[in-house]
Amino acid sequence: MTDKTLAITGPTSGIGRAATERLAEYFDVIILLARNTQKAEAFKADLIRRHNHLIVDIVECDLSSLVSVETAADYVQLNHDKIDCLINNAGVVSLTRQQTEDDFEMMMGTNYIGHYLLTHHLIKLVMNSREKQIVIVGSNAYAFTTLKKDYFTGKGNPMHLYGRSKLATLYFMQELHEQFSKDGLYVTAVHPGAVSTNLGKTARNQKIGNIIYGALSPFFVSPDEGAESTIMAVREKETWDGKYMHNGEEIIPKAHGQSYYIRKQLIRNTMAELNLDTFMNV
Numbered sequence: 189m190t191d192k193t194l195a196i197t198g199p200t201s202g203i204g205r206a207a208t209e210r211l212a213e214y215f216d217v218i219i220l221l222a223r224n225t226q227k228a229e230a231f232k233a234d235l236i237r238r239h240n241h242l243i244v245d246i247v248e249c250d251l252s253s254l255v256s257v258e259t260a261a262d263y264v265q266l267n268h269d270k271i272d273c274l275i276n277n278a279g280v281v282s283l284t285r286q287q288t289e290d291d292f293e294m295m296m297g298t299n300y301i302g303h304y305l306l307t308h309h310l311i312k313l314v315m316n317s318r319e320k321q322i323v324i325v326g327s328n329a330y331a332f333t334t335l336k337k338d339y340f341t342g343k344g345n346p347m348h349l350y351g352r353s354k355l356a357t358l359y360f361m362q363e364l365h366e367q368f369s370k371d372g373l374y375v376t377a378v379h380p381g382a383v384s385t386n387l388g389k390t391a392r393n394q395k396i397g398n399i400i401y402g403a404l405s406p407f408f409v410s411p412d413e414g415a416e417s418t419i420m421a422v423r424e425k426e427t428w429d430g431k432y433m434h435n436g437e438e439i440i441p442k443a444h445g446q447s448y449y450i451r452k453q454l455i456r457n458t459m460a461e462l463n464l465d466t467f468m469n470v
């Protein structure tokens with residue numbers, strides 16, 4: 189077991205693509221968990237052209253679909269015996285109200301619930317590796333809001349809904365740390381900064397999204413710069429273990445982002461929604 193395996197969601201664009209390109213030299217096997225396999229095929233060809241030592245496996249995984257996540261996880265479990273580093277990077281911003289096929293609010297369903305289920309299925313492979321690492325791409329948008337009732341399905345201001353999904357991923361990192369660090373897991377959440385990517389630029393969001401992006405784009409950094417926090421987290425896992433970080437600086441979450449009671453309630457509710465009776469003890 190000498191080779192190193194990276195698995196990453198959302199590797200086909202923006203921060204995930206930039207991070208994968210830069211991490212390719214440190215890994216031998218890369219599992220691209222992508223909803224768009226055509227984009228992933230083009231990226232795979234590009235990666236292999238530049239790093240001929242690499243084995244790249246494309247796995248179709250739409251995080252907004254529980255069936256798709258389970259099918260992807262089954263494939264990975266059957267075809268790989270370990271994952272040294274899992275990066276939960278994919279994310280969606282929806283400025284119009286959308287639901288997943290399982291009736292979750294789209295951002296919560298994709299950014300948090302899809303990743304929770306994926307991690308539930310893949311954690312055994314992570315724990316079977318030498319590095320035992322999970323990196324979660326969060327966002328300071330967590331600070332916009334708290335988790336009130338109906339947070340899996342509820343309506344509201346899109347930025348609050350996005351913030352809720354990212355607050356949930358922050359709690360998820362804390363819970364993973366609390367429950368698995370004794371078994372050797374390293375887990376970090378990162379904020380990439382304001383990055384010029386495709387985030388929020390979907391056909392449905394186009395009008396309002398273009399206005400917002402147009403106004404803010406001078407303040408955005410490149411995907412390469414946005415990937416910096418993810419790279420640091422992967423490369424310096426001991427330093428950033430159990431922490432939320434941006435560009436090498438720890439971010440201490442606001443009080444609501446450290447709520448033990450709300451975190452435990454979220455994890456209990458998530459496990460109930462997903463009918464899981466193992467994984468996390470709460």
Ligand SMILES: NC(=O)c1ccc[n+]([C@@H]2O[C@H](COP(=O)([O-])OP(=O)(O)OC[C@H]3O[C@@H](n4cnc5c(N)ncnc54)[C@H](OP(=O)(O)O)[C@@H]3O)[C@@H](O)[C@H]2O)c1
Nearest residue numbers: 198200201202203250251252278279327382383385386387
């Ligand atoms: N950009 C920022 O300023 C910023 C700030 C804070 C946090 N973040 C976070 O950074 C992460 C990466 O976002 P980005 O800015 O790089 O955006 P991006 O360019 O839109 O990339 C998002 C990635 O997620 C994938 N994705 C979206 N929905 C998915 C789904 N249902 N199932 C599977 N994959 C899906 C996309 O796939 P396709 O290629 O098929 O679209 C793409 O690969 C996200 O978690 C985001 O919340 C970004």
